[in-house]
Amino acid sequence: MNNHGVGLSLIGLLMVAMTILEGAIAADYTVGDNYGWDVPPNNSSDYYPSWANRYEFKVGDTEVFNWTGNHTAAQVTNQADFDSCNRSDAEIKLDGEAGVRVPFTTEGIHYFICTVGTHCEQGQKVAFNVTADVSSVPKPHPTVFALATLISLLWPSFC
Numbered sequence: 492m493n494n495h496g497v498g499l500s501l502i503g504l505l506m507v508a509m510t511i512l513e514g515a516i517a518a519d520y521t522v523g524d525n526y527g528w529d530v531p532p533n534n535s536s537d538y539y540p541s542w543a544n545r546y547e548f549k550v551g552d553t554e555v556f557n558w559t560g561n562h563t564a565a566q567v568t569n570q571a572d573f574d575s576c577n578r579s580d581a582e583i584k585l586d587g588e589a590g591v592r593v594p595f596t597t598e599g600i601h602y603f604i605c606t607v608g609t610h611c612e613q614g615q616k617v618a619f620n621v622t623a624d625v626s627s628v629p630k631p632h633p634t635v636f637a638l639a640t641l642i643s644l645l646w647p648s649f650c
């Protein structure tokens with residue numbers, strides 16, 4: 492194998508490694524960060540949307556609803572029910588008294604509300620825009636691709 496061939500194999504290896512690595516990265520997100528899952532300050536309807544806007548949720552990620560007191564994390568199926576805080580088909584996810592972990596297994600908008608009292612009307616609701624896990628659409632990471640190309644170009648000068 493000549494130098495160029497070695498360089499090309501290296502690119503291939505890096506691409507495979509990167510695909511495996513990206514597939515392995517799944518994040519946990521605590522809803523509301525340190526504030527947790529509660530009626531937002533000042534009943535702010537913008538509190539959870541602006542929290543959610545800071546992240547890109549992927550299939551394989553996990554949401555952690557963390558709370559003290561009397562709340563639920565309940566999934567509703569559509570935007571109309573979410574907007575109107577319609578609890579009638581809400582699927583309550585509970586895993587103990589103080590919180591629940593919800594892994595995202597599918598793409599799409601995932602809607603959650605609290606079904607206690609008027610908490611939902613007071614802004615305790617959150618929608619996640621969940622997109623495909625990058626590992627299901629394998630493509631080289633731009634940085635690694637650039638690095639691999641650079642290494643392959645410089646390879647002869649290493650010898």
Ligand SMILES: *[C@@H]1O[C@H](CO)[C@@H](O)[C@H](O)[C@H]1NC(C)=O
Nearest residue numbers: 526531532533534535536538
């Ligand atoms: C709540 O609203 C009051 C009055 O508008 C404001 O002074 C205060 O900073 C707000 N608190 C939060 C946490 O947004």
Ligand SMILES: *[C@@H]1O[C@H](CO)[C@@H](O)[C@H](O)[C@H]1NC(C)=O
Nearest residue numbers: 530532533534535609612613
């Ligand atoms: C939040 O909503 C509740 C119920 O509607 C109301 O009693 C309370 O005064 C509101 N709090 C603020 C800070 O607007």
Ligand SMILES: *[C@@H]1O[C@H](CO)[C@@H](O)[C@H](O)[C@H]1NC(C)=O
Nearest residue numbers: 521524525527555557558559
């Ligand atoms: C959940 O909230 C409690 C306080 O209510 C805090 O001590 C704990 O660190 C939080 N857990 C996570 C995962 O954020």
Ligand SMILES: *[C@@H]1O[C@H](CO)[C@@H](O)[C@H](O)[C@H]1NC(C)=O
Nearest residue numbers: 571572575577578579580581
């Ligand atoms: C609430 O959801 C239920 C079940 O999906 C539906 O039958 C009902 O019409 C909804 N109510 C409103 C006000 O949208």
Ligand SMILES: *[C@@H]1O[C@H](CO)[C@@H](O)[C@H](O)[C@H]1NC(C)=O
Nearest residue numbers: 560561562605606607608609
């Ligand atoms: C929590 O709130 C619900 C109303 O949504 C009520 O039925 C229930 O008794 C409350 N639980 C506690 C422990 O306060």
Ligand SMILES: *[C@@H]1O[C@H](CO)[C@@H](O)[C@H](O)[C@H]1NC(C)=O
Nearest residue numbers: 547599600619620621622623
């Ligand atoms: C969800 O995210 C995707 C990818 O970022 C975007 O194309 C789409 O418009 C978003 N959907 C909504 C309803 O925000």
Ligand SMILES: [Cu+2]
Nearest residue numbers: 562605607610
């Ligand atoms: Cu609540």
